[in-house]
Amino acid sequence: MAVQSWQESLKAARKTSLLQEGRRKVHYLFPDGKEMAEEYDMKTCELLVRKWRQKNTLGAPGQWQVEVGEPAPSPTVVLDTDHIKESSSNPIFMRKDTKSSFQWRIRNLPYPKDVYTVTVDQTERCCIIRTSNKKYYKKFSVPDLDRMQLPLDSSALNFSHANNTLIITYQKPKEVLAVEEELQKELKKMKASTDGDVDCKTQ
Template structure:
């Protein structure tokens, strides 16, 4: 009778831990604060995994990684950890959704992404400016920058050169 009352008073997480042959508890410090978990029964925590709990679930390092890396003349996106040959990939423009779509013929990868720079300038996506390459398990998608964006970027660079920085050559701040 005492055992069932004790079991009912446990939280759901503690009940689950008991049913999975894991026994853990928290040690109180001298001030009464809860400290680290102590593990008595069960598998030890892998190094770097943190405390017991949801932190043990993490994304695999083999998952595709999507990132943007622009060059002077192109918008460029890289998707790492895609091991399939180049002929498996299809990269196209979805003009109604104003995005670029990447898909594989083996249905292992699908990604839609927009080009915010084109949206800011209200320019349409042009399929002829889109290209892609595959090397070292990385899919490299390039979209040539339209002349409107190249002109806007060059004007921005001119404006930035006009602005004096706080770190001038002589070390003095100049005022006008």
């Protein structure tokens, strides 16, 4: 999907908007049945949450998949009598954008900054985090660039480390900023419900 066609599909989506607790919550229903839900800070217009879902093979709505925002808590796995659950000290990977950049945070990574390298893999269209002590490895894509078929640019990527958190920042290309600006204009023109009763059903 190129820049133009992603912009077109945003326009073609059936949108409903709700203003609640200082957030603008927007629900998109695309012609192919996919749904996207976004939440913006009403003061700054920053994207706080974006999640997707699509119908399963039986036509029932699937689970929401979080793209931006706090990941959904994973269910505690209990194995027989040994109550094994995910350790709270495991690294937690989440995306939290700013107006000008995509940003990912990985909490619970205590190693100093010089242990990490973050690179771009053009063929696999992903970013890769490695540590020289072999304690952490992660590949992740940038769905926004995939949707617009934009190349990954290693010069747009940088990272910092503070408070046991690795922060990776990727400057948004001008094409992404233009689409986001256009979308904000459209969302501001939309009539928004404030009573919590939003109809998201298909017609």
